[in-house]
Amino acid sequence: MAIALLATLGVISLTGLALARAERIAGLGAISQVQARAAAQAALAAALLGWSASSTPVAPGEERQLVDLVVPGPATGRASVRALGGTVYAIRASGARLSQAGDSLGSVRLELLVLLQAPDSFGTVHPRPYPRGWRQLP
C-alpha cells in the first residue's frame, strides 16, 4: 500500500511539475516575443528618422540595410529599405530575442510602406508612412 501511495503521489507531483514547466516555457516565449517586437519597433522608428540619399535602393527588389541595434533583453533589431519598383518603398524591420547561447527565443518582422521626400540640405531622405502601410510579416 505504501508503494502504491508513493507511486500515486509521484505521478501527481511529476504531472504538476510538467505543467509548471510548460507554463514557464510559454511565459518565456511570450516575454521574448514582446522584447523582439520592441526591438523591431525601435529599429523601425530609427529608420523613419531618415537615411542618406545614396542609401536609397533603386532597382525593384533591391534592399539596403539601415539600422542595426541592440536593446535590453538582450534583443537585436534591424531595419532595411526595399524598392518595390515605384514611388512606394517598404521599410522592413525585424527583432529577435536571443538566449545566452545565441538561439532565437522569439522573433518579429514588421513592414511599413513609405513614400520618400526629396533629400534635405544634408542629403538625408525622410520617409513618410503610406496609408494602411503597416503590417506584421509572417
Added chain:
Amino acid sequence: MPLTRRGITLAELLAALTLTGWLGTLTTRLLGAAAFQLRDRSERVSAEHNLRIAAGALRSALEPLGQDSLSGADLLTSSPPGFTARAVRAAGTLCAASPGALVVRAAPQWWSASRDPVAGRDSLLVGRLDVPGWRSFPLQTAPLSALCPDGSAAWNLSVTADSAALIGIGPGSPLRLFEGVEIRLYTSSPDQWTGLRLLATTQAIQPFAGPMQSSGLSLSYERRDGSPAGSPDEVAGVSFRLGMLTERAGGVGLIRGPVPRADSMSGFVVLQNHP
C-alpha cells in the same frame, strides 16, 4: 504450566483496526487533496492559455486595420460583443497592370500569403502611386500563372477594372488580398464561446476560445483622443475585456474538478493603420 500466546487479544485487534482506518483515511484525504489541486491548477492553466489565445487573436485581427479616403475603413461594423472587418490573407507587389488584369510578383521575397487566393471570396486592395490611397477590386477568377515584363514568375489576378479605375496603379503598386471576417461572442448551449466566421462563405462560426463568462467578450471602440467612437471609421483603438471559465476538458487527472472558475484579461489594441 507456562502461559503461551496464541492469536491476539480483542484490545490489540481494536487498536490495529483503528490505526489502519486512521492511516487509510489520512492517505485517502492526502491523495484526494493532491489530485484535486492538480485538477484545479491544470484547469486554470488551460483557461489562462485560452485567454492568451483569445487576446492574441483579437490583437492580430484588430491591429492591422486602417482606412484611407479611397477604399474606406477596414473595420466594417463594431459592437461590444464582436466586429466585422477586412482580414488580409496575402500581400505582394504589382509588376504590371492592364484593364481586367493585375500581374503580381510571385517570388517568395515578393509574395507572402497565409493561403492561395479564392475567387468570389477574396478582394484586392491596390495602392496608387500618384496619390496615397488604395483601390478595392473583387477577385473575379482563380489566379493564373504569368510572367512579369522582366521575365520573373507572377500571378495574373483577374479583376473588373477599366483604365479609369487603374489610374495611378502600375508596377510597384502594393497589393493586399483580403476577405471579410466576423469575430464575436456566440452561444453554443450551454456555454458561450468566441469564434470567427468568414463572411463570404456559408460556413458556421468556428470557436477559437472558451468557454466564456456571460458577456465574456466586451469591446469598446475609441477615437484617438480616447472618447467613444461613433462609427467604425473613427476607431483608432479598441479596449477589450475577456472573461474565461475553466472547463473539465482543459484539465488533467481523474478526480472531478471544482465548479467552473472565472479568470479575466483586459487590454488595448491600437489600430496601426488608422491615419
